[in-house]
Amino acid sequence: MSDDAVGPAETDDVLGPGWVARTLPLRPDALSRRGAPDPVATLVHRRPDDAAAPAGTPATPPSADLAPPRPRTAVLYLHGFVDYFFHPHVADALARAGYDLWALDLRDYGRSIRPGRPANEITDLATYTEEIDTAVRLLRGSHDRLVVLAHSTGGLTAALWAHARRGRGLVDALVLNSPWLELRGTTFERTVLTGAIDVVGRVAPRLVVSRTARHYGEALHAATGGPWDYDLAWKPHTFEARAGFVRAVRRGHARVARGLAVDCPVLVLASDAAGPDDRWHDALLTTDSVLDPAQIAARAPLLGPDVTFVQVPGGAHDLALSPAPARERYLDEVLRFLEERLGDA
Template identity: 85%
Template structure:
């Protein structure tokens, strides 16, 4: 990408040789108007090979809650199939965390539209097609973003990895507790209402026996959930329940089984121990008229971090969907 009109130039990224990051300055918000640093997002990608033509389709990756992009193996799998992966660390997440700004907090998911719009505009300047691939809370955010921008031709497909489309829990939590959160999130948005369980993160991380090495300052095992965040997520769930009208093909993928989220167990990485796949399957058809749902047997909550063979199956399903519904090469356009 050669457009230097948005923020500083690219710099070397924490992922190491070949990876670069660009800081995207965002509009001032309430925090910055009170003296905090201004919000930023961060766009990450592998430096292109000068000897090879740039792929015609870009895939923009959006992370989940208390998360960031550390998935070069996903970029590798997509590159092998002819797709160019970029990743966006949203404001106050991962690479975009700034001192003086609370990490991983938001009171309106639509706030993220600014950085998604900016990233998509940049990618459309250098690619023919753009796909948004998103995980968990990022999946909810991406679906709401795509619905709000239908008819504009901004996105050619969505790929949603275990999207958070409904609250896991009992009927009381989904009704009475949600009503209480709606009030609390409006009057006391920073009130801590719960805390994420640490077991799934510990199962993932190399320091505690897992397969993946990532920055625990950016993706800690446990984190406080505040009322303002919970309120906007539940309002997003309500919008999904009423039905969206995303006007591009959507692939929704989830594990084939739920595991308990409140204790250590041997199936933490072979079940979804954060969300309920049955809820994801039930809500997926409400996203739009063209939705494909795929179960990944033995998948973890982040299907891309599942042990093989579930991870291999997940990536193969993504590539199959993209090849079928989006395409990568000039000859595919000619055949369309």
């Protein structure tokens, strides 16, 4: 893959030595036409010579004439709402099995946030098609196969994208980690309130209609006693949800409810239990305290004709950030599915 093929050259990434990022310029949008910077996305990767070697691989002296073979299968990671990629342990597990992970920070998220552009906002999930298509085109040009691995709102976005791109042979497998396929809440919130949001989100998309609960983030982050360290400017404990965003998500939910036709094998994974999402409790990291796993299980079969659903006992909302042994169980299930469906990496 040449620099010309992927846009600007790689720069050192915030994840540290070996990690690099490429900024992907995107088309001007309504915000940039009003004077804001043009949107960008960011593709994050670890240099091949810094990736974890597959288990059992003997050490080989470096050679100027022999570059390491590029893995045949690329895995494209998509994050959730108010989120970004900070999961090198997932890249390690995939690399040991022979997979090449690339992560995409979508426009206005994480590494792609730019001054003058509101962070973490969208009014139509299909807008992300541009950067997903760009990343997929680049990775398909250098790998034989492509897997999309997506979390939460990214899981909903990925499913809708894969449905819209069906029949093109772009993706060989879709893996969804706690995808947001339905609104957690009361029947009133899923019906009457959704109808109201559909109107409000169209006429006043920037109206704040709710905030995410802070308890899950506080349980995750090292500064508040959690096991993970990440940039709180890019993934704060709580963040406002605006009407345009909620409307876009609820329209995505409605599309899933009508049934999709994703034409590659799909693996959907979720915790085995829901925890309260409105208060602190001891099981914040051993239950899904953001979404309802029962809703995920019910909606998963609607994604396409070949869907596998797996529960991960003791899993957190982001299964990759669960405590052991749930985290290892999650990664093992992903690798088992890919081996069964794709064969050798």
